Amino acid sequence: MEVSSGDLEVKSPADKFFRSVTEDINGPFDNIEDKMETINLEDRTLTMRMSGCLISESYKTVKATITVSPKEDGEGSRVAWKVEFEKIRHDIEDPLLIIDTLIDVLVNYLKETDGNLLQ
Numbered sequence: 001m002e003v004s005s006g007d008l009e010v011k012s013p014a015d016k017f018f019r020s021v022t023e024d025i026n027g028p029f030d031n032i033e034d035k036m037e038t039i040n041l042e043d044r045t046l047t048m049r050m051s052g053c054l055i056s057e058s059y060k061t062v063k064a065t066i067t068v069s070p071k072e073d074g075e076g077s078r079v080a081w082k083v084e085f086e087k088i089r090h091d092i093e094d095p096l097l098i099i100d101t102l103i104d105v106l107v108n109y110l111k112e113t114d115g116n117l118l119q
Contacts, residue, residue: 001061004099005082008107010114014070014077018044020113021066037063044068050102058098061086064106079110 010017022039037047050062063084068077083106085099 001084001086003082003084004103005080006103006107007078007080008110009071009076009078010110011076012114012117014044014068016117017077017079017114018046018068020117021068021110022046024113055098058088059085060088062099062102064102066106066110081106081110 012020018041035049035051037049039046045065045067047063047065050064055062061084065082065084067080069080070077081103083099083103
């Protein structure tokens with residue numbers, strides 16, 4: 001299992017941002033089947049599994065986890081994301097372009113959500 005992770009600072013309050021993300025997480029992934037695996041409202045964490053033609057051709061598993069935490073100074077939130085993936089076979093080339101594209105879509109979605117909440 002390989003992992004890609006990162007974080008992003010947003011200006012929206014953690015609870016409001018997390019609620020918005022959980023209500024519309026399918027929005028950025030129109031061409032991908034996603035299945036909500038867990039939502040923990042107390043910890044503001046959600047995990048989903050993704051599949052679909054491009055993903056299924058190369059990966060057994062693609063799982064994304066998003067955690068939203070209030071920043072310590074009270075101004076905005078920190079959004080941590082992690083994408084775990086496992087190739088179908090070890091001998092296939094690394095199709096990281098698919099994972100990189102998923103991550104770009106996710107990060108852009110998170111930024112867009114923040115912008116919409118601040119309007």
